[in-house]
Amino acid sequence: MIVKIKNTSEHGLPAYETPLSAGVDLRANSTHPITLQPMERALVKTGFFLEIPAGYEAQVRPRSGLALKKGITVLNSPGTIDADYRGEIGVILINLSNESVTLENGERIAQLVFAKVEQATWEVTSDLSETERGAGGFGSTGIK
Numbered sequence: 036m037i038v039k040i041k042n043t044s045e046h047g048l049p050a051y052e053t054p055l056s057a058g059v060d061l062r063a064n065s066t067h068p069i070t071l072q073p074m075e076r077a078l079v080k081t082g083f084f085l086e087i088p089a090g091y092e093a094q095v096r097p098r099s100g101l102a103l104k105k106g107i108t109v110l111n112s113p114g115t116i117d118a119d120y121r122g123e124i125g126v127i128l129i130n131l132s133n134e135s136v137t138l139e140n141g142e143r144i145a146q147l148v149f150a151k152v153e154q155a156t157w158e159v160t161s162d163l164s165e166t167e168r169g170a171g172g173f174g175s176t177g178i179k
């Protein structure tokens with residue numbers, strides 16, 4: 036899939052780190068280090084602008100290493116980048132640890148995964164089909 040990208044960052048293009056990686060890592064593009072106190076959140080800019088083909092979205096997802104080692108995650112995970120969005124890709128990070136965490140310029144803070152999406156056309160009805168599950172949810176099948 037070809038995706039047009041405008042790179043205003045001081046870093047290279049996001050790259051797939053292994054041949055079958057699902058996501059490309061996004062780097063913080065900031066003139067100064069960003070320090071997040073416990074439970075503090077921030078919008079971190081990337082310097083990238085995309086033109087995603089119709090029928091696709093991009094999802095901003097956390098990096099597991101950053102989550103495990105530093106307690107940093109993507110607050111609105113997965114963030115949704117719409118195909119018609121032409122603004123700068125931003126990453127909303129939150130520090131869920133008990134310590135302040137500093138992220139350096141160029142640090143890999145999240146990953147971007149492209150996915151196909153469908154738009155729904157509503158068919159309004161008062162009569163939905165019956166299923167075995169019915170209205171059961173939220174743990175209705177038990178926890179073990």
Ligand SMILES: O=c1ccn([C@H]2C[C@H](O)[C@@H](COP(=O)(O)OP(=O)(O)OP(=O)(O)O)O2)c(=O)[nH]1
Nearest residue numbers: 095111114115116117118120123124125126127
């Ligand atoms: O993590 C994110 C989430 C969103 N966006 C950008 C791209 C997306 O297309 C746009 C709008 O996102 P969303 O629909 O989640 O935000 P909203 O709060 O519903 O705002 P809007 O009213 O602008 O749709 O913001 C990002 O850069 N990073």
